[in-house]
Amino acid sequence: MNKIINEFKFDCQKTAHCCENMEIFLNPFDILKISKKLDNTTTQIIDKYIIFLENTENGLYRPIIKSARRGLCIFNIDKLCSIHNSRPLSCRLFPLARINKEYILQDVDFCKGLKENIANRLLDYIKEDSGIDYLSMADLFHEKYEKLKNLNTGLLNDKYYNNLLNVLLYDFDYFYNGELNYLNCKDKAKLSFYLVENLIEIYDSSKVYDKEVIIEKLFLEGDKFLDKNFS
Ligand code: SF4
Structure with a gap:
C-alpha cells in the first residue's frame, strides 16, 4: 500500500x-x-x-x-x-x-x-x-466503534445487549418500527449513534439489567434527541 x-x-x-x-x-x-x-x-x-x-x-x-x-x-x-x-x-x-x-x-x-x-x-x-457526507458519517461511526472496542463493561459479552447494540447501529427501522421515516439518513444515523452512547451509559450505571427498563430509557433518550433537534 x-x-x-x-x-x-x-x-x-x-x-x-x-x-x-x-x-x-x-x-x-x-x-x-x-x-x-x-x-x-x-x-x-x-x-x-x-x-x-x-x-x-x-x-x-x-x-x-x-x-x-x-x-x-x-x-x-x-x-x-x-x-x-x-x-x-x-x-x-x-x-x-x-x-x-x-x-x-x-x-x-x-x-x-x-x-x-x-x-x-x-x-x-x-x-x-x-x-x-459519507466521510463525515464514517468518522462518527469510527469514533463510536473505537469506544465500543475499548469497553470495560460486560455489555459485549451479554448476548441480549450485544444484539441490541447491533440493532441500534445497523437496523434502525426495526428499533423504531419504521416510525421515523421522515428523518433523512444522516439524522437517523446520528440518532442511532446517540442511542448507542446512551446504551453504554445506561448499562454502566445499571445495577439490575432489566431489559424493559433499559429499552424504555433508550426510547426516552431518543425522544429527547428528537425534541432537541427537530421540534
Ligand atoms: S456495492 Fe457491490 S456492485 Fe456496487 S460498487 Fe460496491 S462492490 Fe461493486
Whole structure:
C-alpha cells in the first residue's frame, strides 16, 4: 500500500473486478442509504443483502455485503453496480482506502484502471457523489466503534445487549418500527449513534439489567434527541 498526498493516477475501466471476492464492510450510514435507494427497511436490507462477521477479539459484529455467484457482490448486475448512487463508502473510495483519516492507494494488481495515466486530485475524487457526507458519517461511526472496542463493561459479552447494540447501529427501522421515516439518513444515523452512547451509559450505571427498563430509557433518550433537534 502506498500513502498518497494530492494526486494519483487512475481511470476506471468498468471491469467490475473490484466487486469480486472483496469484503465490503458497511457502516450504519451505508446501510441507511442503501435502504433508502431500494425503498426497503433496514431489516429487509439486512435479510437480503448482508451478513455479519464477528470480531472474535472484541465480540463486535461488522456487516458486509453478501456475494452472489463466483464471489461477485450481490449488487453487481452485468458488471454494473445496481446501487451506484448509494454505494457504500469503501466502494466510493476504491482504489483508495482510508485508514486513520489518511488515504492509501491500494495495491490491487487486478485493477486495470491503475494502469491508466489519468491524474485525479484527491480532494475532487473523494468529494464525488456527496462523498463528504459519507466521510463525515464514517468518522462518527469510527469514533463510536473505537469506544465500543475499548469497553470495560460486560455489555459485549451479554448476548441480549450485544444484539441490541447491533440493532441500534445497523437496523434502525426495526428499533423504531419504521416510525421515523421522515428523518433523512444522516439524522437517523446520528440518532442511532446517540442511542448507542446512551446504551453504554445506561448499562454502566445499571445495577439490575432489566431489559424493559433499559429499552424504555433508550426510547426516552431518543425522544429527547428528537425534541432537541427537530421540534
Ligand atoms: S456495492 Fe456496487 S460498487 Fe460496491 S462492490 Fe457491490 S456492485 Fe461493486
